[in-house]
Amino acid sequence: MAAFDSEQYDIDILDNGRTVRDFIDKKIEQLSLEVSVTTLEPFHVADLDDVYKKHLTWSENLPRVKPFYAVKCNNTPAIIRTLSALGTGFDCASKAEIELALSLGATPDRIIFAHTTKPESHIKFARTRGVQMMTFDNQDELSKIAHCHPSAKLVLRIAVDDSSSLRRLNSKFGACPAAAGKLLRRAGELGLDVVGVSFHVGCMCNDTRAYSRAIADAHQTRTFPTSGAKVLRGSTINVALDEFFPPECGVQIIAEPGRYFVESAFTLAVNVIGKRAMMEEAAEQNSNVSTLYVVMMYYVNDGVFGSLSFLINDPASGCVLPYLQKVKHKLHTSPVCLVCLLPELQVGEWLLFDNTGAYTVCLATDFNGFEKAHIFSVVTPETWQVLQDHTSDSAGSVNWTVKDSHCGHSAPGVNGGC
Ligand SMILES: Cc1ncc(COP(=O)(O)O)c(C=O)c1O
Structure with missing residues (x-):
């Protein structure tokens, strides 16, 4: 099998004990420092x-x-x-x-x-x-x-x-x-x-x-x-x-x-690009009195026409919940996806979504001319070494052996049933 080259696949090897979270924080820091207007784009990090x-x-x-x-x-x-x-x-x-x-x-x-x-x-x-x-x-x-x-x-x-x-x-x-x-x-x-x-x-x-x-x-x-x-x-x-x-x-x-x-290998980072405060009226529990609430609506640079299209197409599978990049713990969220209790966010802040590896990047469009989220992959040196060792194995295969047919069928990967 051809060499597995980290540069070719945009893979960062997490040396010096860096974690996936360290990589995300650093990436956001770099993007935020850059002067170009195109740099605050959303991105995925794939944890190999x-x-x-x-x-x-x-x-x-x-x-x-x-x-x-x-x-x-x-x-x-x-x-x-x-x-x-x-x-x-x-x-x-x-x-x-x-x-x-x-x-x-x-x-x-x-x-x-x-x-x-x-x-x-x-x-x-x-x-x-x-x-x-x-x-x-x-x-x-x-x-x-x-x-x-x-x-x-x-x-x-x-x-x-x-x-x-x-x-x-x-x-x-x-x-x-x-x-x-x-x-x-x-x-x-x-x-x-x-x-x-x-x-x-x-x-x-x-x-x-x-x-x-x-x-x-x-x-x-x-x-x-x-x-x-x-x-x-x-x-x-x-x-x-x-x-x-x-x-x-x-x-x-x-x-x-x-x-x-x-699914669990991907984390999506999106940037808050706008916000709007709206007044909403809701009835108090067990009373006729209703109260006005301020609901903040945030606009981010990836969403249901991009990496999160499953929220519309396949809502049953949507269990992703955003959390602020700067906090290490998850915030309390309501059961309805994307209606979350968050502290007030500022334009330019980043939200992270975990578990965004399945039916996300392959279904994203660039609707409205918004760029699709870039994918950065990361791997620890130990796992990278394992992948290199497996790659140099000429069969490219370690744990799986594809046996020949027992019943005269020659289909690779399948043994004929008897
Ligand atoms: C034929 C076939 N195989 C495999 C899959 C993968 O299913 P899942 O991603 O739920 O494991 C699908 C999904 O639609 C499928 O249609």
């Missing part, structure tokens, strides 16, 4: 140590499950490069994501093209780049794949119960059980090689029983290995995997986590 810790936790808790990071969640090159060095695979949804993952060290066998509805040109692109594994859930997709990439290794996505998730996906994606048999027969008629089955329990699913049920459904579909998107706590899942897909059956398990790897 946080991503590395997630990798370790994953390997410890789900030793049988190889993660294929969902690039859609955050396509920052430093993140992809870090995960690539750590040996994860990648779930790509398009030609551009495949191109990005390949350019950042992934090999074709470590990519699953996991969109069930792909443009033909993207399928052809996958073929030319040697990406074999891809999902489907409908007949049209099978026809497109037969035409554009007949040697692809297919994974049937089934619809499962996603009722315990905050963002449900199964009304849009996944074949219902009744359709699955028909699709498999059609794939056979077209001479296509179906090597696996996948499911998505929905985003932000906190009920591990949903995974157990989905794993049982995957087993019910017979014949194939499982690729389950996102896994939270290992034990229940491991039990279900061992029950339905015991190690000796030779099935290889992969998963497609996005948010898990990146």
